[in-house]
Amino acid sequence: MQVSTGLARLSRNERTQDALLWFVALHAHLAYSASGWVKLTGRQWRSGHALSGILRTQTFGAERIYRLAVRHPQLSRCTQYAVLGLECLFPLVSCTGGRLTRVFLGATTGFHLVTGFVMGLGRFATAFPAMHPAVAYTSTPRSHRAVAGRDDSTAGATALLVTAAAVGGAALMAYRRLVVLRGRPTSQPVVTRHGNTLACDVAGKESGAPVVVFCHNVASTSEDFAWVTEWLTSLTGVEVVTYSRAGYSASIRRARGPYRSPESVDDLEDLVRAVVPADRGVLLVGHALGSELARRAASRLSGRLRGLVYITPAHLTELRSSIHASAGNSRFGRTLSSTATWLRLGSGVLLSRPDWLGSLPKASQRSALAQYTDARLWQAAQREWSSIERELTDHSEPVEPVAAPALVITTRQAVDRDPREIPYCEELLRGHEAEHGNNLRVVEGPDHQTLLVDRCHAYEAARLIAQFIEETGRRGG
Amino acid sequence: MNRLMLRGTRRVGSDSIVRWAAAAALVASVFAQHPHRSFNRIRRRDPWSLVPDYRFFAPEPSTQDFRFAYRTVDRAGRLGKWQEIDTTERRRGYHGVWFPNRRPEKAVFDICNSILLTAARVNLADIHQTLPYQLAAAFTLSNIFRESGVEEIKAFQFSIASVAEYDPEDVPDLSFVSPLIDPLSPWVATGQ
Numbered sequence: 001m002q003v004s005t006g007l008a009r010l011s012r013n014e015r016t017q018d019a020l021l022w023f024v025a026l027h028a029h030l031a032y033s034a035s036g037w038v039k040l041t042g043r044q045w046r047s048g049h050a051l052s053g054i055l056r057t058q059t060f061g062a063e064r065i066y067r068l069a070v071r072h073p074q075l076s077r078c079t080q081y082a083v084l085g086l087e088c089l090f091p092l093v094s095c096t097g098g099r100l101t102r103v104f105l106g107a108t109t110g111f112h113l114v115t116g117f118v119m120g121l122g123r124f125a126t127a128f129p130a131m132h133p134a135v136a137y138t139s140t141p142r143s144h145r146a147v148a149g150r151d152d153s154t155a156g157a158t159a160l161l162v163t164a165a166a167v168g169g170a171a172l173m174a175y176r177r178l179v180v181l182r183g184r185p186t187s188q189p190v191v192t193r194h195g196n197t198l199a200c201d202v203a204g205k206e207s208g209a210p211v212v213v214f215c216h217n218v219a220s221t222s223e224d225f226a227w228v229t230e231w232l233t234s235l236t237g238v239e240v241v242t243y244s245r246a247g248y249s250a251s252i253r254r255a256r257g258p259y260r261s262p263e264s265v266d267d268l269e270d271l272v273r274a275v276v277p278a279d280r281g282v283l284l285v286g287h288a289l290g291s292e293l294a295r296r297a298a299s300r301l302s303g304r305l306r307g308l309v310y311i312t313p314a315h316l317t318e319l320r321s322s323i324h325a326s327a328g329n330s331r332f333g334r335t336l337s338s339t340a341t342w343l344r345l346g347s348g349v350l351l352s353r354p355d356w357l358g359s360l361p362k363a364s365q366r367s368a369l370a371q372y373t374d375a376r377l378w379q380a381a382q383r384e385w386s387s388i389e390r391e392l393t394d395h396s397e398p399v400e401p402v403a404a405p406a407l408v409i410t411t412r413q414a415v416d417r418d419p420r421e422i423p424y425c426e427e428l429l430r431g432h433e434a435e436h437g438n439n440l441r442v443v444e445g446p447d448h449q450t451l452l453v454d455r456c457h458a459y460e461a462a463r464l465i466a467q468f469i470e471e472t473g474r475r476g477g
Numbered sequence: 478m479n480r481l482m483l484r485g486t487r488r489v490g491s492d493s494i495v496r497w498a499a500a501a502a503l504v505a506s507v508f509a510q511h512p513h514r515s516f517n518r519i520r521r522r523d524p525w526s527l528v529p530d531y532r533f534f535a536p537e538p539s540t541q542d543f544r545f546a547y548r549t550v551d552r553a554g555r556l557g558k559w560q561e562i563d564t565t566e567r568r569r570g571y572h573g574v575w576f577p578n579r580r581p582e583k584a585v586f587d588i589c590n591s592i593l594l595t596a597a598r599v600n601l602a603d604i605h606q607t608l609p610y611q612l613a614a615a616f617t618l619s620n621i622f623r624e625s626g627v628e629e630i631k632a633f634q635f636s637i638a639s640v641a642e643y644d645p646e647d648v649p650d651l652s653f654v655s656p657l658i659d660p661l662s663p664w665v666a667t668g669q
Contacts, residue, residue: 004499007495011491013490013491013492015490015492015496016491016492016495018492019492019495019496019499020495020499022499023499023502023503026503027503027506027529030503030506030507030510030531031529031531032531034507034510034531034532035531035532035533035535037512038510038512038531038532038535038536039534039535039536041512041535041536042512042535042536042537042538043537044537044538044540045535045536045537045538050534050537050538050540053538053540053641054534054538054539054540055643056540056641056642056643056644056647057539057540057541057542057641057642057643058542058565058566058567058568058642058643059539059542059565059582059583059586060534060539061568061643062568063567063568063643066643066644067643113573116572116573116574117570117572117573118568119568120566120568120572120573120576120579122572122573122574122575122576122579123579125573151492153496154496154499154500157496157497157499157500158499158500158503158504160500161497161500161501161503161504162503162504162507165504165508338513339513339515342511342512342513342516347511347513347516349518350508350511350516350517350518350519351515351516351518352515352516352517352518352521353518416601416602417601
């Protein structure tokens with residue numbers, strides 16, 4: 001702001017001066033309205049508890065004022081909503097031809113003085129009112145002689161650029177949706193009993209080894225397995241199948257009625273029966289919650305199942321207790337829900353590219369980014385997570401024993417973070433036939449995501465899977 | 478002919494450049510105010526923080542203070558008591574116009590917040606490599622140096638507790654405890 005007003009003072013060109021004053025005034029509009037509207041998206045602000053919550057802290061509060069807020073909660077709420085109204089409605093200064101300028105500038109100055117003394121934010125009391133003269137200048141009707149000849153084209157230029165950026169962003173997101181729905185050129189569709197069309201990819205050569213079928217995590221993509229499948233197909237020659245569950249990537253959910261996770265288990269069973277020849281064995285590999293779906297599908301494929309690999313499996317017991325504690329309103333569920341909402345509203349172009357995405361093979365990055373910034377992935381994840389929350393809350397399903405050996409791959413980070421990680425993995429292994437040998441492997445270094453997307457760690461995971469295939473093949477005769 | 482062409486060509490004046498530059502900067506500022514912190518593509522491309530952040534206390538305000546404390550291990554291996562470093566001041570009337578301690582107070586608040594956010598996503602064995610942790614270690618070390626000197630100290634550690642100071646019903650929560658840190662090489666993992 002100082003730079004803008006300083007340049008305006010130095011410039012001899014009145015149009016340049018007006019452009020710079022408009023810049024300051026529009027920033028003032030943005031500062032108040034953004035602050036207000038963003039607050040409205042927060043639960044504490046909507047419920048009226050935010051102000052008393054801030055006042056109870058020593059950092060931004062004041063003890064006497066906090067006690068007053070506790071004694072008079074209605075007064076506290078009214079003050080909070082008045083501040084919200086003042087901030088959200090600030091653009092009325094310009095929309096009403098300057099009639100409300102004095103009211104808003106007076107009220108906001110008072111607000112800054114109060115927050116300066118109560119919250120210790122004295123800097124706000126000078127910084128924000130310093131923008132007010134520019135607001136008063138630009139909101140005065142052009143018919144007024146004090147602003148005769150004022151150049152207002154900066155406001156138009158800004159509106160034009162905001163619109164252009166919004167349209168450009170929408171076009172990019174539409175293109176990304178096309179990329180998502182088109183899927184990979186090598187994908188083949190499989191229609192399941194629920195009418196869902198799953199996009200699946202088969203790679204590798206036919207051999208005597210079991211076909212390895214990968215099941216991805218919730219809010220994840222089948223591209224996560226790119227390094228693992230590359231290693232397996234190129235170095236061991238086994239045949240691998242990756243697919244996207246209904247609603248993810250190019251897979252379409254056509255099932256009627258509310259989603260329940262057995263639908264995904266049915267889909268996985270149908271996919272295996274459709275893609276893997278009847279005389280071939282199957283090895284299921286699941287990542288995190290994907291491994292739980294694979295475990296449930298295992299009992300249906302018992303005749304053909306050669307083994308099950310859990311990669312950083314989800315702790316159902318822990319999930320159940322955290323879901324109970326959050327009363328079905330878990331942090332993860334809220335993140336999925338809010339991300340899906342903002343993506344549906346078209347702000348996908350603003351979603352930052354996750355760091356791990358750059359670790360994937362170049363060929364998979366574009367598709368993974370398109371899926372990650374598209375609402376479909378998050379909506380599907382939200383649907384799946386809600387179902388998991390409901391199922392874990394409603395009943396405790398006994399873990400059925402699986403008549404096939406298992407391998408659990410977890411990470412040192414998970415073990416260090418949670419002392420229950422090893423006991424949980426061992427409990428999973430106890431649910432499997434032990435005569436062919438069950439394994440627990442801990443990979444040093446990565447977290448549950450980088451274990452798959454980082455090439456070195458993914459190759460290590462692939463090597464463990466290949467070793468498991470070999471061992472089970474040998475023991476099974 | 479030439480005169481006609483010159484007449485038809487509009488010169489791009491300094492005011493035009495300023496106007497469109499201002500409009501572009503405003504557009505970046507508008508789209509950087511997204512309520513969801515993951516939608517921060519513009520901020521990640523703004524290493525000098527030129528784009529202002531107007532999301533004060535939003536969308537969810539912080540409703541807790543941080544208590545920052547440390548303890549030391551002497552050469553004989555004896556563990557000292559936790560000592561709190563009090564950085565926050567109770568509100569005074571003059572804070573509205575004169576509050577120089579606000580800067581260090583806010584810095585410690587932000588560092589504590591960053592450490593808790595970082596600890597949630599980084600392996601604890603690697604946390605010594607992160608900037609907030611290194612700042613907190615250096616801050617603790619400077620306090621130890623001021624209070625008692627570092628000659629007799631073999632190691633130290635710091636902790637962060639969350640509590641709402643003015644709410645008598647709020648129970649302090651120990652949110653983070655660092656591993657033991659060697660004062661001679663505070664940014665190297667000790668593995669303890």
